[in-house]
Amino acid sequence: MQWDGISEFVYVAENESFTQASKKMAISTAHVSRQISALEKRLNIKLFYRTTRKVSLTEEGRVFYQHCRAVLDGLDEAERAITNLQSKPQGKIKLTAPVTYGEQQILPLVNNFMQQYSAIEVTAFLSNQQMDLVEGGYDLAIRLGKLSDSSMMARKLGKRTNYVCASPSYLHKHGIPHSLSELNSHNCLLGTRDYWHFTEQGKEKNIRVTGKLRYNNGFGLVDAALKGLGIVQLPDYYVQHHLQSGELITLLDNYREPDEGIWAIYPENRHLSPKIRLLVDYLAEQLA
Known part of the structure; x- marks a missing residue:
């Protein structure tokens, strides 16, 4: 679906004026007119009756407006949902860690973390094998010692002796x-x-x-x-x-050999969402 002209169409329909629509959108009237004309050509229908004094929707235009308004409302709701996710961390985190270190250190800290952020869901898989984060759908892995996988991003959480x-x-x-x-x-x-x-x-x-x-x-x-x-x-x-x-x-x-690092790693091409960043920050604070 092409989105060009949809917003302009809704603004004109609601304001019954190309001029008022362009002012509210902070764009030129000529641009609004071109977008509407292109939209009508693409749909092969006439959306507005135009006179020198008034702009009104055709019957086809009214039907199209109802659907377009619902689409834009849905986009607004989607944007609000993302904003809420960022302001109040929620959602799922999937992580992996070595068995013993995970049992003794990571899982108790995750439990403490979840007491503060009850809207977050955590799935943890403990294994002494280095899991493939991308294939396994993991957001985060805890690794000990020297790191070998340069394709991952890493943050040092602490050290072990x-x-x-x-x-x-x-x-x-x-x-x-x-x-x-x-x-x-x-x-x-x-x-x-x-x-x-x-x-x-x-x-x-x-x-x-x-x-x-x-x-x-x-x-x-x-x-x-x-x-x-x-x-x-x-x-x-x-x-x-x-x-x-x-x-x-x-x-x-x-x-005694030098202390080894304790690391949080995540895929290089995966955006570190607010909820994951929050957990990594918490682990780093507790394990430092």
Whole structure:
């Protein structure tokens, strides 16, 4: 459908004057006249009776006016709806995050966020696989560590620290390692990788570690460390509480790798709507 001339037609019909219509639209009378003439030619009907003193609708013009008025009213309503969405955030947000970090950090914060913005609906899918945001229809993803996908926009929300730690009972029995090489003589509690990350003299260093226990679950590794079974390297959200209580003790702090970023990412070609921007701002404030 071509929209040219529709607004001019409605203004002329309601004001019964080309001159008054042009004044209210802040355009020239000649422009209004040209648009109406082009519209009549396109529709192949006469919309107005024109005299030197008055402009009035033809029968066809009255029918056309009723439909055009409804269309313009609908456009006005659509514009108001968008304005309301921007002034009062509402609608749906679909996000994804890693399982453990999502459970412990992101979902509780999302719940707090929704207490403030009850008109927003959130669907969260937790997975340790990096989901395809575009294919999955995700508005937002939370990623940890180094980012590899340059096609996405990213905002840093906070940081995480990886700690090497053990229980006092283990250290009392097996001693405290003071260098990276001493890890060879300790039982290291392994996750999904055989290497632990450190920094030595300003350079990244990966150290191969061995041990009698391997889990693909961080909570299982924490429990093993608490029970004195060995030394573990895990992010702060697994061990922070136990470090504060003294149940675990940090080791090799001088070799600790730099903190890793916590990121909110979203597709580069997707407009960051007010509701999503509001959530990202809230997460950044809470995780900073």
